[in-house]
Amino acid sequence: MVTELSGIPSASVPEPVRLDAVELSWSIRRRELTCEQVAEAFLTQMDRFNPLVNAIVSRADEQDVLAQARARDAELDRGEWAGWMHGFPIAVKDLTDAEGFPTTQGFEHTGAATEDAIFVRRMRAAGAIVVGKTNVPEFGLGSHTFNPLFGTTTNPYDPGRAAGGSSGGAAAALAMRLLPVADGSDFMGSLRNPAAFCNVLSLRPGFGRIPAPGFVGDPAVPGPMARTVRDLAMLLSTMAGSDERAPLSAPQDPAVFTGALDRDVSGLRIGWVGDFDGYLATEPGVLDLCRGAAERFASLGCVVEPVPRLPVERAWDTFLLWRRWMVGEKLHDVYRSPGSRARMKPEALYEVEGYLELTVQDIAAARAGRDAWRESVSELFDRYDFLLAPSAQVFPFDAGSRWPDEIDGRPMDTYHRWMEVAAPWTLSGHPVLNLPAGFGAAGVPTGVSLVGRGHGEWSLLQLGHAYEQATDWVHAVLPPALT
Template identity: 55%
Template sequence: MSHVIDPVDAGDSPRTDVEPFGGPGGYDDLVMCDALTLSGLIKSREVSCVDVMTAYLDHIERHNGSVNAIVALRGRDELLAEARERDHQLADGHYLGWMHGFPHAVKDLSAAKGLPFTSGSPIFADRIADADDLFVARIKAAGAIVIGKTNTPEFGLGSQTYNPVWGTTATPYDTSRTAGGSSGGAAAALALRMVPVADGSDYMGSLRNPPAFNNVVGFRPSWGRIPEAGFIAQGAVVGPMGRSVADVAQLLSTMAGPDAGAPLGIGEDPEVFTRNLERDFRGTRIAWVGDWDGYLATEPGVLELCESSFDAFRNIGCHVEAALPDYKPEDIWQLFLRWRWWAQLGLVDLYDAPQTREQMKPEFVWEMEHGIALSALDVTKAAAARNDWQAALTKMFETYDYILAPSAQVFPFDKSTHWPTEIAGRPMDTYHRWMETVAPWTMTSLPVAAMPVGFDGRGLSMGIQIIGRHGADRAVLQLAHAYEQKTKWTQRVLPPALLSN
């Protein structure tokens, strides 16, 4: 069971006398720093980049084996040499940015030059990236040293991180259970303090479900906030994760910003995310959609934990009430299915070739076969339905400032289970139906913060989604920050491994 440092009631002020670093687990003080504190220590040269890299590599060696979060880890000598170079740069007055000397692991659905880029698939088991994805290049430009990758499900399909290349990733709060996905490796690495911050990606909750299962913070930005190539606002986005909202906002400022190759990108200066997040929320109206009046199957205890967060929101001046958009949730699900099938067709060549098709997991084959069967009329109708759903939400935001929803419908389950086939006795008819709580917000490309709400009697964590208007990413982060100051779950409850060495 996880260790509760200070079991205060939601809405009370957590203790401030808890030691911020170090502890009985024998871990190095540096790995317990939040990212912004660590950044300040490096910039002021109170600690060296070599010290930081050594602390993190020792910590990874001690703990990664229990969760299998970081994969394709580079050699220690090579990484320490890069850390020494960062120290030399500082000595010469060449400070790269707030991530100067940070160890960083890139999710294995994204490309980091010179590192494996497997997407968790045996088809690409030997692929090495020949260039950085844009956001990875930006993270490097801010001074980070890429140490390896974080594990993900095969092609990111499903919120259970397992694949035949790297194996299965567990949550450090119960290593017999899944870390979620597809950013499961990133979330577990954050929870165990093996990286200061992390990148992830999200189509169907991959920046929301893993934070719920690992007691960390995730943020799905508005579509276009972090540049995406092309002229179609698909469901997938990349985004930041961390152990505090301030850290997440700072990483977003690095990943975000316009780019000439992203014609639909948001042009706002990402510097806005480096500003103070404090704000007065008195009079703010929040809608709670819950299980959509019984439509969504939820494991017992999920809704109760999520609803326990309401006191914290009310204590900062918000009014929370149950309310639903004027749109049938089953119609949103059908829209989501068709849009996602269409999105997967970018990899249809792998399906068409028998030698690669036989290496695909069944869920990928299922997505492909449904996608191939779509007609142009099906896609046209799905686009019209998406517009209607957007209109319904726009109407709802005339009354409410934010929407709350559970981040997941189940608690972390056995990591040997591919996916839950039923919830509370209700059968799940697809491999991802048990994740439906995240789908509505994907289809409107709204910004969503994934925040912890606490633990059940087994020590398993859960989270809540804070959803805002399109483009209101900073406003969502501000509410998440205010909520965090009243709860501080990530700081209050540490994984058992950090207290039992």
């Protein structure tokens, strides 16, 4: 139950923050709202409601933000419009560099970053104003956002429960209307799980859709989060696009994501994955809501049918190898310092110490296993246009616990086994759209993952838009503090 803000009337919520991002963009461009008014409204919203969820950290100086907003207004006075995010306040996930802000990774305070990540630079170029960072778990590990620097990010629908992670700060901020849109990233459901927990939308794009440096297809990818499919598509259009510094980046013109979302979806074939025929443990009630979402797709004219059993056990073993390889490689230097190692959380030590035990044969097995799993999933797309699965195996849980150690009586043998549902789609590299699926008996939300063909983000967004028109959970059920 929400009690902390029960005395604040809903009329105190500034109107600009209630607008969807595209609506806000048009209001600014038409000069119905000034950028300064927008900044003031969101800063006020943060002052009132961020203490409830602890979503935004490392906030910028208020007067500096307002000065930047006035500069954006002056640009409009001169007929200069940077793009659809002109005057938008944004907060960047605290695993990603934003010039002038620390990138703490929830582990230690650092100096301010000296340059932006590629997609952050693009958001600023489109007119956005960075006002802070969004909270993350330590090193982004675990789908529960807590760390020793900033504390725990809690759920907008019940502050006693978790907001998910690692993009938990971003998801909670969106649900509480602290930001118009947000960036996130995803290795093991870090875009999908928090969006499901907070009743918002997210898109895990395919490899290379949003550019990142490197020659290896890292399972961790950045992606957009929003409250509507249209807003999600617009943010993707800003973040996406090839870059010379990212050799694996997709060459497609990101302007495609600004097109019309309306589409006749009747006859599209959707394969229902569910819990892989009982292989995955799920909290009672989660699958019921996800099946309800599948029925909603059927009511739109889609053909929904169960998917034959997949070799998901082998996918998990392969995923663990990739997880240790990628995470251990990133954290090895921190681990080598005895002082830092003593402060690392057990989940980080688990990954790095597993990495140190890997052999060349393990790396070869990881690569071969990933190829084999991709082939297994790709074969399904010979029969189906999309796949549908839960985004999480549990509802938002007690924010005071580290992670669920059992689900419906089945013990979890690692800190992330309870999110195994996300691993297959990370491993295959297919794009995944999280959509809200409704609320359980305790009044907290969950979501479903719509999986598309390789680099099929646009088709995903179009089908997601049709589902959204029929459900609209985001606007139908607001966090209690905002009602």
